[in-house]
Amino acid sequence: KAGVTQTPRYLIKTRGQQVTLSCSPISGHRSVSWYQQTPGQGLQFLFEYFSETQRNKGNFPGRFSGRQFSNSRSEMNVSTLELGDSALYLCASSLVGEESPLHFGNGTRLTVT
Amino acid sequence: QKEVEQNSGPLSVPEGAIASLNCTYSDRVSQSFFWYRQYSGKSPELIMSIYSNGDKEDGRFTAQLNKASQYVSLLIRDSQPSDSATYLCAVANQAGTALIFGKGTTLSVSS
Numbered sequence: 001k002a003g004v005t006q007t008p009r010y011l012i013k014t015r016g017q018q019v020t021l022s023c024s025p026i027s028g029h030r031s032v033s034w035y036q037q038t039p040g041q042g043l044q045f046l047f048e049y050f051s052e053t054q055r056n057k058g059n060f061p062g063r064f065s066g067r068q069f070s071n072s073r074s075e076m077n078v079s080t081l082e083l084g085d086s087a088l089y090l091c092a093s094s095l096v097g098e099e100s101p102l103h104f105g106n107g108t109r110l111t112v113t
Numbered sequence: 114q115k116e117v118e119q120n121s122g123p124l125s126v127p128e129g130a131i132a133s134l135n136c137t138y139s140d141r142v143s144q145s146f147f148w149y150r151q152y153s154g155k156s157p158e159l160i161m162s163i164y165s166n167g168d169k170e171d172g173r174f175t176a177q178l179n180k181a182s183q184y185v186s187l188l189i190r191d192s193q194p195s196d197s198a199t200y201l202c203a204v205a206n207q208a209g210t211a212l213i214f215g216k217g218t219t220l221s222v223s224s
Contacts (some may be wrong), residue, residue: 042201042215042216043157043201044214045212048211055210056208056210073150075124082167090157096209098144098145098206098209100209102203102212103145104158106156
């Protein structure tokens with residue numbers, strides 16, 4: 001079974017630009033979550049989607065948004081990029097339920113200059 | 114603010130020893146707990162999940178859960194240099210819509 005696929009793997013953007021990251025979940029997984037990982041803050045939850053609905057959102061500004069499509073694929077968008085947005089963005093998929101672990105993709109490394 | 118706390122390390126153990134990694138969490142209603150391993154430059158991979166008080170063993174790994182003390186641990190027996198990585202403790206929220214991660218403990222196993 002194919003794992004979680006994230007594209008692109010690396011991105012370099014300039015302050016003020018916007019960026020869209022893509023995630024294809026494991027087949028059959030309908031829940032998709034996004035996390036930001038930085039050396040100082042660790043893994044921080046951005047949002048979770050199920051059946052095209054955002055069910056939970058972390059403590060991030062409105063510049064961070066996401067969506068999920070009917071085939072469970074998901075995208076996240078960051079507008080008006082800031083230097084502090086430089087991070088590894090990880091997408092994870094899972095089956096539904098509290099006992100379902102997350103399966104992570106390889107991540108997108110975003111560098112904002 | 115729900116929190117998950119881990120000692121950042123580094124935790125250094127010799128090859129063949131037992132490595133003990135600890136984690137505490139603040140949300141008393143949490144029911145699902147996970148340990149992930151992350152190698153440098155890679156994404157986290159699931160090692161163990163535990164949902165009930167007590168021990169759960171899988172090969173060289175044992176997860177221990179004590180809900181009364183809000184404490185989760187991971188024991189790695191016969192540690193190998195390939196176990197050198199950052200270990201992340203994660204706790205699911207009650208709705209099952211998010212995992213809250215600790216900042217991780219870096220383990221170094223010397224040969």
